[in-house]
Amino acid sequence: MAGGSHSSVTEFVLLGFTDLQELLFVIFLLIYITTLVGSLGVIVLIRTNSQLHVPMCFFLRHLSFLHICYSSSITLKLLSGLLAERNVISFNGCITQLFFFAVFGTTEAILLTLMVYDRDVAIREPLRYLAAMSHGVRVQLVVGSYAAGSLNxxxxxxxxxxxxxxxxxLVNNFYCEIPPLPLLSWSNAQLNEMVMAACVGFIITTSVLAIVVSYACILLTIWSICSAEGRHQAFSTCTSHLMAVALFYGSAAFLYFHPFSRRAEDQGKTASVFYTMVTPMLNPFIYSLRNKEVRSTLRRATNELLSCKCSHRFRSNQAKADITCHSGVSRRNQADT
Known part of the structure; x- marks a missing residue:
């Protein structure tokens, strides 16, 4: 199956970006480093602070892990291709990259839906929230997300x-993805179009429908809250997730719901950059800046780090002052002698 039953192609040439390659390398490298630092920072922050061991942050930690995985599966090959004279990927490597990117992308779509369900339970039924979203339930939901992503x-x-x-x-993209590949086949790709439309359409449609219904229930609950402060606090817990959902599904819908055509490939390439690199880079900052618990914990950790540095610097300066004073006294004693 590695080369297809009647395939003679053993490698694909990724056309990627032909202009300003050095500049694009620097830009994409900075985006990738920012994604790694931001996502790893969120994971470490949640892991090391007991106050963030709550259901929402549990899902956020796995979301950050997914960002690292699927950004790495695309960006590392892109960066090496920008430095190479001819960006080539083997048939097996292309299929492997496509498979894992589909796993991580589908899992994120399901995980975003689970996060809005988490907000729904937290706002509508706060008394039974911890029981409904126990650790065992959260683990089952995350494992189910990965299983569904692998199946898709x-x-x-x-x-x-x-x-x-x-x-x-010749693949007119910077990574192996389903839309441009059937255009290179000599076989009838109608079945592939139907399969992709069915799989992606089902996942996006059901996820968006679940998100819309959940947020409708959330808004009705928020509207029934008497105090304006309570409404603001309840709504602020959902804004970061809404921004993440808009970024993810907006770029995904533009990328996958375009028809298979040569003209759409160039537009899909731009959407792919946003979908695979920009969105993973922005999400850690969206959640950090909009999530009150994460923001306060991050501020407290930063203050503790600065305090440790200042204390260490003070002790170091004090030790130097003591050594200087001791040396001066010693020289004075020697002079008196």
Missing amino acids: ALVCTSALLRLSFCGPN
């Missing part, structure tokens, strides 16, 4: 492997 990726890649690739092998 398996279906999509299996449908792609039935196609015959005998040339050309």
Whole structure:
């Protein structure tokens, strides 16, 4: 199956970006480093602070892990391709990259839906929130998300492997993704279009529908809160998630709901940059700046770090002063002698 049953293509050439490659390398490298630092920072912050061991932060930690995974699966190959004269990826490497990107992308879509369900339970039924979202329930939900993502990726890649690739092998993108690959096949790609539309359409439609229904219930609950301060506090807990959902589903819908055509490839390439690199970079900062618990914990950790540095610097200066004073006394004693 590695080369397809009637395929002679053993590698694909990723056309990627042909202009300003040095500048793009620096920009994408900075985006990738920012994504790693931001996502790892969120994971470490949640892991090391007991006050953040709550259901919402549990999902946020896994969301940050997904950002690292699927950003790395795309960006590392992109960076190496920008430095190479000819950006080539093997057939097996292309299918592997496609599979894991589909796993991580689908899992994130489901995880975002679970996060809005978490907010729904927290706001509508605060007394039973911890019982309804116990650690065992959270683990089952996350494992189910990864399982569903793996199943979707398996279906999509299996449908792609039935196609015959005998040339050309030029992919007008910077990574292997389902929309441009069937255009290179000599086989009838209608089944692939139907499979992708069914899988992606089902995931996005059900996820968005669940999110809309949950937020409608949340808004009705918030509206019934008497105090304006209570309404503001309840609504502020949802704004970060709303921004993340808008970024993710907006770029995903533009990328996958475009028809398979040569003209759409260039537009899809721009959407892919936003979907694979910009969104993972922005999400840690969106959650850190909009989530009250994360923001306060981050501020407290920063203050403790600065206090430790100032204390260490003070002790170091004090030790130097003591040594200088001791040396001066010693020289004075020697002079008196």
